[in-house]
Amino acid sequence: MRDLDHLEDLLSEPSEGVIDTCRRLDGDVLVLGVGGKMGPSLSRMMRRASDAAGAKRRIIGVSRFAGGTSRLQRQLxxxxxxxxxxxxxxxxxxxxxxxxxxxxxxxGMKFGTTGQQSLTWAMNGFLPSIVCQRFSRSRIVAFSSGNIYAMSAVCSGGPTEGVDTAPVGEYGMSVLARERMFEHFSRTLKIPVTLLRLNYAVEMRYGVLVDLATKVWRGQPIDVSMGVFNVIWQGDANAQAIQSFDHVASPPRVLNITGPETLSVRALAEAFGRAMGKQPAIVGTEAATALLNNAQLSHRLFGYPRVPIQQVVEWTAEWVMKGGVNLDRPTHFETRDGRF
Known part of the structure; x- marks a missing residue:
């Protein structure tokens, strides 16, 4: 991973499947919340794929963009x-x-939920209802989260889309409220919707792997009580999100989005330690359950992620050691009580 421009190019590189979707898709695209971690690269992938498909459309990104014409606006x-x-x-x-x-x-809102519960519910539960009424004639791909599932046995492979939801904590409950609002208005207004339950998108500047690698590099303790997790390269998550326009439905189609592996926190910390010449400071003991996500259905629809996890681990170790840009937004993946 040479530099930030190289990273941005890779995150927004469209697959053939994305180009095919953009060739079939009719009309312009509005990206609500484009200023978040995934929004810029997803929007750019949609732009690149539409151009490659010869599809003339507007890609419009919406965010608060605080402080006037921001650097992000200029980049977009x-x-x-x-x-x-x-x-x-x-x-x-x-x-x-x-x-x-x-x-x-x-x-949506996740971090800072504790202490701002009312805003969290407004963003995650109320806002989807007015967006659905405003865009009742649109196709909607909506990001959700695997946090709406209960903890699963570490050897279970994680819950599939048909498993009952059982969120822990106010954030997870508010995400379930988001889904219920999309489901209600999809049914009553006949809006074609796909709901994407994502765990966890990663790239060089943030994510679970960056959290682990940074702690190993700095000699900070690594709690392994949440002993396993799932991740997916953000570029692959972007690609699957765009292709899910082919699967919108009323009532909504639900898709889990993540990589195929159940990854061990301890094993990854040790792998980063070997790459960095460091001894990880492991604390705690692995619990029998973890927050997991089974994405077999999305893999059947879209194929396996193009970027394998081992490649992402190698890139992450190199990026952290050379002092690459870090958004300094910890994922708190180790949280087991749902308090973010």
Missing amino acids: NDWGIETIACDLLDQAALDRLPDTPNVVYMT
Whole structure:
């Protein structure tokens, strides 16, 4: 991984499947919450895939973009993505957004939930209802989270889409509220929707692997009580999200999005330690359960991730050792009580 530009190129590189989807898709695309961790690269992938498919469409990214014309806005504009500054909780501002036949819903709140519970519920439970009413004639791909599942046995492979939801903590419950609002309005207004339960997208600047590698590099303790997890390279998560426009339905189609492996925190810490010449500071003991996600269905629909986990581990170790950009936004993946 040479530098930040190389990373951005890889994260937004469309697969043939994404190009095919963009060739079939009719109309412009509105990305709500484009300013988040995944929004810029997903929007750029949609732009690149649409251009490769010869599909003339607008890709429009919506976020608060605090502080006037931000650096992110300029970057998105340079990539051929239009931008609109908007507080989506402002009904009048939401109503002014352009009508588009395709909407990617990426907005939500996780970190900082504790102490801001009311805002969390407004963002995760109330906002989807007014977005559905505003874009009742659109196709909607909406990001959800595997946090709506209960903890699973570490050897179980994780819950599939048909497993009953049982979230732990207010964040997980508010995500379930998000899904229920999309389900309600999809049924009553006949909105074609796909719900994406994601665990966890990773790249060089943030994610579970960055958290682990950084702790190993700095000699910080690594709690292994949440002993295993799933991840997927963010570029592959972007690709599967875009291709899920082919699977929108009413009532909503639910898809788990993650990699095929159940990864050991201890084994990965030790792998980073070998790569870095460090001895990981392991603390705690692995619990019998963990927050997991079984994505066999999405793998059948879209294929396995293009970037294997071993490659991501190698890139992450190199990036952390050379002091690459870090968003300094810990995932708190080790949290077991649902308090973020």
